Amino acid sequence: MTEHHQHHIKLPEGSIEKQTTTLNVGPTHPATHGVFQNIMELDGEQIVSTEQTVGYIHRAFEKLAERRPLYQVTPITDRLNYCSSPLNNMGWHLTCEKLLGVKTPKRVDYLRIIIMELARISDHLICNSIVGVDTGAYTGFLYVMQYRELIYEIYEEVCGSRLTTNIGRIGGFERNFTNTAFTKLEKFLKEYPKVLKEFQSLFARNRIFMERTIGGGAISAERALNYGFTGPNLRAAGVDYDVRVHSPYSSYEDFNFSIPVGKTGDNYDRFLVRNEEMWQSLSIIEQAYKKVQEFKGADAEIFHADVPEYYLPKKEDVYTKMEALIWHFKIIMGEVDLPKGEVYHSIEAGNGELGFYLISDGGRTPFRLHFRRPCFIYYQAYPELVTGGMLSDAIVTMSSLNLIAGELDA
């Protein structure tokens, strides 16, 4: 026979009135995927209010860019959305080309599109597989990480590095794509669709995943537009705004692709929109690759526009000839003055409209460079998305928004 002791717990003053618990989520937390802190007031499992703190990885990119000539800014742009560095690099080079008035040849545009869409695929892969991890399904993540290695190998062949690529030059690329690069691209195009189909089949009609994600973190189109949402998060809410279609850059108008749009803007729609965008990106890469193969003979050797003041000379010349060495040094160290001007250019990055606002006063470095970072802007809506929902849904919402700390804090 057990005796039950009645424990009289003395409640602290005012505790009956305070029905909510304060929970500090982050900044070091496995589920926040980056350094974000949320101080949540919980009523049981339901979130009553939440307040975010950001800036835990503020690296002062904008101040750093005022010290660096154009080519030295490219490695900084790498570290914005580091899951898809080539997109940021290309966006920066396109901004510089807009300032300098450079027109790139078609072959360069198509090669750029191949690299940009590969970067988009690698970004969406991480986001979607991490949404799976947060609902408990670790397998999908490990399975597709293997295929991100294939994308990394293609980057390595073109520019030499895997993650923070510093790819390309103002006007094009540093070298022509080798046959190995095209072989690796063909291997990717052959193997990847099966994998994506399998990954999709693990999640898209999976009852548990659907019940976890449907309804969580929903936002209406009007609120999303008011919050300045762009990219897959906005398209999941129902607005078909895609910078590649609205203001095409780098010859996107020559390609045939559609923009997937969701209905309710909840986690499930975001997952499906990103998934479908990966299929669309795959189709764009195939079209671009076909178009690149149509260039024959001398046309197939073009890999950059003619911008002598801003395009680094060939490496063989730099290592052997004095003038090329001096010219290389001058361009990198910014001894060539920029034209005066003020330009805003945006591209469709993995998370939405990534904008570069560049003011140049004729000096060697930008006078002011501001990055319009989509993650920073749509993270403001997080309290509205999670209030009233449960804590576990808040975690899934955070990862389905694809918050990348580097882009958010810059």
Added chain:
Amino acid sequence: MALTNEHIQHRLTEKFGDLVSNFSVLYDMLNFEVSTDQNLKVLQFLYDEADLNFQFLTDLCGVNFPDQIGRELAVVYHLHNLQDNVRIRFKVFTSVASPDVYTASKLFSAANWMERETYDFYGINFIGHSNLKRILNVDEMDYFPLRKEYPLEDQTRIDKDDQMFGRG
């Protein structure tokens, strides 16, 4: 009728007279300057008018022009009309002595954090903002780092040999 830069300029000068000035077209985008206390009215006008319809705030940032005495700090607004695909940019200038600008966060929720970031970097005080405190830097910081007078590097470092970095 397509929304052209001339039409926007015409509507603005018709409504605001010389409170809007300095119109120019740079890289196909209309640029203008608005006098400091009219920024909210111009934003509201551009938002409400059916033929202008600039209902998307793309970007809000600050710039420091240390050489323009009395107008050192600028707030730059980029607006976008999604239906007609037209972008415009306008600037509002204030001085370092009293950097007060009305907040756009009641009209555009997107402006909330963008104004906090501009405050954090430049010290521009947005009147009417619900939560104007530092967002990216540490809360205890007592200066506004992106102003041109402040250096990039951390001045409290003692382990760096300035000679090696060309600053000796």
Added chain:
Amino acid sequence: MSRPVRFNTHPIEAKLSDAISVAEAPDGYAGEGFFTARLSDVVGLARKNSLWPLPFATSCCGIEFMATMGSHYDLARFGSERVGFSPRQCDLLMVMGTISKKMGPVLRQVYLQMAEPRWVLSVGACACSGGIFDTYSVLQGIDQIIPVDVYVPGCPPRPEAILDGFMKIQELVGLESIRRRNSYQYKALMNSYGIE
């Protein structure tokens, strides 16, 4: 000028003995039913092959860590199948990514919460020394606030480099003396960081 590519043109037949190595037993005196060896050798051998890391991933190096955890580079074969996020349960703090001044106190608290014996691996240029970000908001190296055992340079380091750093940590763990954590030199090291 295209460089001559020697990419896997002469593939070698994979041999199992290259992929798996057997851990050597420590020196000791063996007899029927017993084996004597130094305690630190045996404990070191056990610890180094079962390190539980705490991935303190803040930025780009974190993505390279995810690639290291993936099946291509596989950190799990070193005994780190279970990565933990609770400092109380982990041995190795892998700091990957830039640590800003705002994040410094958080990192220090996580380090203090770890139980002895604990090791710190600083992955990436930003964690080692501030990296390319010589700015007012970035901590120029985590060794300003916590003691570091191994530094892995790179921006980001390749997964092979992270694994190399991990293997160096394993060397340190295997050779560590039993009395190290109570010695006065270790206490002096902790005091120099302001840790009791």
